[in-house]
Amino acid sequence: MFDVPPRRLGAFAAAAVASALALTACSAGSLGSSDEGGKTAISLLVDNAEATVKTAEQVVGDFTAKNPDITVKVETRPQGTEGDNIVKTRLSTGDMSDVFIYNSGSLFQALKPEQNLVALDDQSYVGQLDANFKTTVTAGGKVYGAPFGTFMGGAVLYNRKVYERLGLQVPKTWSEFMANNAKIKADGKAAPVIQTYQETWTSQLFILGDFHNVSAADSAFAEKYTKNQAKYATTPAALEGFAHLQEVFDAGYLNKDFASAKYEDGQRMIALGEGAHYPMLTAAVANIAINNPDKVNDVGLFALPGTDAATNGLTVWAPGGAYIPASTSGAKLEAARKLLAFIASPDGCTSQAKASPPTGPFAVKGCELPADVPQSIKDMQPYIDREGGSSLALEFLSPVKGPSLEQICVEVGSGIRKAPDGAALYDRDVEKQAQQLGLPGW
Structure with missing residues (x-):
């Protein structure tokens, strides 16, 4: 995973995180193990981040209003490694809640979905799921999850007022991006990057x-x-990212306090136009909306530009998934399927948006962003809608990620280490992790 604090990106997007809640002592089997007054009772397990719990409760309230014959009890679990272990243990013992929310991608694959989860391919909404998301919840050719949450982009946040003042156009290639930076530096009123x-x-x-x-x-x-058949240092397209870090430093385009500035400083600078570009996750927009609400729509977004305008597109982090464990059966299984169908519907998207402002587009066709979402979030939608306009982040396609990438990036971006050396060092950094995972070829 992209190592941001806290570890889960979905939790990171929240404005606040709830204090740790004790996992209920009741087992999933005893929570709603029988019908209550003619209603089918099921349980839903979510992590204890405040935003996650709030969203789950909103979804459950709206779902049960439409399905009065079903009751849903929300359970919580810790986040991070402790939560991972709880999910895996409860699945292996057949003691999992009737529905649970968990990561997509490599952590989903670690759950042994073909053995432990209910496939959803026979559900009508699967055809409406975004192709990128389906990739992250597919195992053995079958789909196992409905999207809970929204996509998040890794892109360039830019100050629209700076662009308007200087007559700049959104760049689709790296050369256009650097040309914009040159004009911003010459103007002298904002740090280019x-x-x-x-x-x-x-x-x-x-x-x-x-x-x-x-x-x-x-x-x-x-x-x-x-x-282990491709490397960053020997794949020209992959090496470009390291080269870009070096180029913006070498050109003198960084803010003067880049070495000491913090994440919150970057949010302030892009909102106020003290800087023109901030390469960042769209989760930052939620914080900008809180701290600089009158400036949040001065911030726009564009995908990190590459060498070819024709293939310009956005790298996205997929939302988590709602899953049904294999232990759910009978009337509970039918109720669980209805809950997932609601989550993966326009009504379900609306319900989630009421609880927590979206940090990106939904992964369900037909779901629209609220009209009042910040401009930078709106800017993501065309990339999602366009065929070939977005791609999953590497962590959803490969479990290989070295622990030292952020330190290596700082060295390259500070002029301490050249790009080719940084890429080669990172290639060595991933070897130990790949070997620990027992991956073939390492």
Whole structure:
């Protein structure tokens, strides 16, 4: 996973995180194990982040209003590794809640879905799911999850007022981006590119957010990378991300305090126009909306540009999934299927948006963003709608990610290490993790 604090990106997008809640002592089997007054009672397990619980409760309230013959009890679990272990243990013992919310991608694959989950291919809404999302919840050719939450983009947040004042156009290639930076620097009123290296995880966007361009150049890169058949240092498209880190530093385009600036400083600078570009996750927009609500629509978004305007597109992080464990059966299974169908419907999207402002487009066709979402979130939608306009981040396609990427990015982005050396160092960094995972070819 992209290592941001807290570890889960969905939790990170929330404005606040609830204090840890004790997992209920009741087992899933005893929660609603029999009909209550003629109603089918099921349980829903979610992590204890405040935003997650709030969204789950809103969805459950709206769902049961439409399905008065079903009751749903929301359970909570810890986040992080402890929560992962609880999910895996309860699945293996057959003691899982009737429905649970969990990550998509590599963590989903670790649940042994073909053994532990109910396939959803026979559900009508599966055809309406975004293709990128379906990839993250598919195992053995079958789909196992409905999207809970929205996509998040790894992109460039830009100040629209700066662009308007200087007559700049949104760039679709790296050369156009650098030309814009040159004009912004010559104007002297804003830093062309904001970096916030005091919080090292923020340094990774030029690499991780560039993966759409890597995938566009070599659609098999993720597969070859996982098999140790492709490297960052020896794949030109993959090396570009490291080169971009070096180029913006060498050109003098960074804010003067890039080494000491924090994430919150970057949010302020892009909102107020103190900086023109901030490579960042769209989760930052939620914080901008809280801290600078009158400026949030001054911030727009564009995908990290590559070498070819024709293939310009957005790298996205997929939402988590709602899953049904294999232990759910009978009337409970039918009720669980109805709950997932609601979650993956326009009504379900509306329900989620009421509880927590979206940090990106929904993964269900027919779901529309609320009219009042910030402009930068609206800017993501065309990329999602256009065929070939978006690609999953590498972490959803490969379990290989080294622990030292953020430190290496800081070194390259600070002029301490050259791009080719940084890429080669990162290639060595991933080896130990790949070997620990027992991946073939390592």
